[in-house]
Amino acid sequence: MRIATWNTQGSRGIDGVWSTPRIASALRPLGADAICLQELHQRTVARGGEDQPARIAELLGRHITFQPNVTYLIGAYGVGILLREAPLEVRMHALPGRGEPRGALEVRIGAGFGRRRLILFCTHWGLTGAARREQGNALAAIVQQTSGPVVLCGDFNEEPDAPGVASLIERCELQDVGGAALTWPSDQPAARIDLVLISKGLRAGPPELFGGRASDHLGVCVDVSRETADAAGRL
Numbered sequence: 001m002r003i004a005t006w007n008t009q010g011s012r013g014i015d016g017v018w019s020t021p022r023i024a025s026a027l028r029p030l031g032a033d034a035i036c037l038q039e040l041h042q043r044t045v046a047r048g049g050e051d052q053p054a055r056i057a058e059l060l061g062r063h064i065t066f067q068p069n070v071t072y073l074i075g076a077y078g079v080g081i082l083l084r085e086a087p088l089e090v091r092m093h094a095l096p097g098r099g100e101p102r103g104a105l106e107v108r109i110g111a112g113f114g115r116r117r118l119i120l121f122c123t124h125w126g127l128t129g130a131a132r133r134e135q136g137n138a139l140a141a142i143v144q145q146t147s148g149p150v151v152l153c154g155d156f157n158e159e160p161d162a163p164g165v166a167s168l169i170e171r172c173e174l175q176d177v178g179g180a181a182l183t184w185p186s187d188q189p190a191a192r193i194d195l196v197l198i199s200k201g202l203r204a205g206p207p208e209l210f211g212g213r214a215s216d217h218l219g220v221c222v223d224v225s226r227e228t229a230d231a232a233g234r235l
Contacts, residue, residue: 003035004036005194005219011215016187024059029210036120036121039124040079042076043074044074044076045075049075065086067083069100069103081120086110090105097128100126102124102126106119107120118148128158129163136167137167150199152198158192159193175199177222178196178220181207183217186216192213202226203225
């Protein structure tokens, strides 16, 4: 299964140009089966009232599941997951921590190992180390309650060896498969904060970066499969 993650910055590029079609154009060539997106604006004043999640889904011919982490008098802001078909199950988790409300979107999808379904998370963490430690602890507790293969994607706002992410990886026995490629800022990348984490029993191919100037982040795309993948056992 081909999985991508990208912080779209509400369709605003590093060059200041605001274009949802450009976001879709960057995603389309990937051919990803599942796409985790952060900083989606749904009919907010800041983005001219455009329903960005619905527009991207329309342009790509995909199903969108959107989690509003911040709601306004008009519109909302949050994370979303694009899939070829509707997920089998959806759970929306609020995460703790001071500052802007954060969350984790969980979907279970039909690609799996026989009766076992893939559990995919999309998350976007806070701007302070204290908030991220709380969010990491809360998300670890959620992941530990799951049963089945897990892929966890998002903008963590910190690198994998920072306390919040490192604790999550250790507690949930996850693998960081993003390689060494830096993702932020997109014009002169200096940090790797957009991550793909997978559970034991899964493996991933080399990461592919994408997005160019369409956002202030570069996206990450990987192919994920079973460690003992065969014709009947691929994701």
